[in-house]
Amino acid sequence: MQITLIRHLPTEWNRKTLLQGRRDIVISQVSEEVVKGIARNQNVLEELSPFDLVLASTLKRTHQTAQLYGYKCETEGLLDELDFGPFEGIPKAKMIDRYGDTWFENPKELVLGESLKNFEDRIVQFLVKYKEFSTILVFGHGSWIRALLSYAQCGHINNMNKIEVLNNSCHTLVVNSSD
Numbered sequence: 001m002q003i004t005l006i007r008h009l010p011t012e013w014n015r016k017t018l019l020q021g022r023r024d025i026v027i028s029q030v031s032e033e034v035v036k037g038i039a040r041n042q043n044v045l046e047e048l049s050p051f052d053l054v055l056a057s058t059l060k061r062t063h064q065t066a067q068l069y070g071y072k073c074e075t076e077g078l079l080d081e082l083d084f085g086p087f088e089g090i091p092k093a094k095m096i097d098r099y100g101d102t103w104f105e106n107p108k109e110l111v112l113g114e115s116l117k118n119f120e121d122r123i124v125q126f127l128v129k130y131k132e133f134s135t136i137l138v139f140g141h142g143s144w145i146r147a148l149l150s151y152a153q154c155g156h157i158n159n160m161n162k163i164e165v166l167n168n169s170c171h172t173l174v175v176n177s178s179d
């Protein structure tokens with residue numbers, strides 16, 4: 001299965017580096033730079049299309065992004081961002097201060113609003129659920145995309161916090177579900 005993932009456009013909370021997780025924060029007014037980024041990504045998507053399926057999480061920021069790209073998408077809860085629990089609304093640096101090395105080296109040990117083990121399970125469930133599709137376009141979230149990239153490369157999500165995924169970045173990968 002070939003999956004193309006676009007992280008949603010920037011929000012005010014992203015600008016302030018506040019963790020959003022399940023908080024339903026809307027995207028900011030679209031800047032000229034973002035418009036240019038969309039146009040660049042649209043050229044890539046044209047090369048990859050048609051897509052068998054276009055999906056977004058249950059959160060507004062992914063649907064708003066899909067709409068600006070001109071896609072109608074289905075909603076998939078497995079794509080929801082990591083639940084950061086008590087850290088939502090707090091600067092990311094504070095969470096990193098709290099968990100330090102574990103966040104970067106062994107995040108699967110952590111339990112935030114959800115356990116990172118559960119987070120990995122959601123990614124595996126997603127891959128199994130959609131394994132019959134050959135091309136999927138996803139409008140998604142930073143931690144989710146980083147976790148998938150880590151899982152695809154290493155078979156686990158433990159390297160997710162060593163990877164950078166910017167707002168409006170586009171990533172294409174081929175993944176095979178083991179089930």
Ligand SMILES: O=C(O)[C@@H](CO)OP(=O)(O)O
Pocket residue numbers: 007008014018019020021022081140141142143144
């Ligand atoms: O939830 C958040 O704050 C970040 C974390 O990576 O994700 P996103 O902005 O992509 O939803």
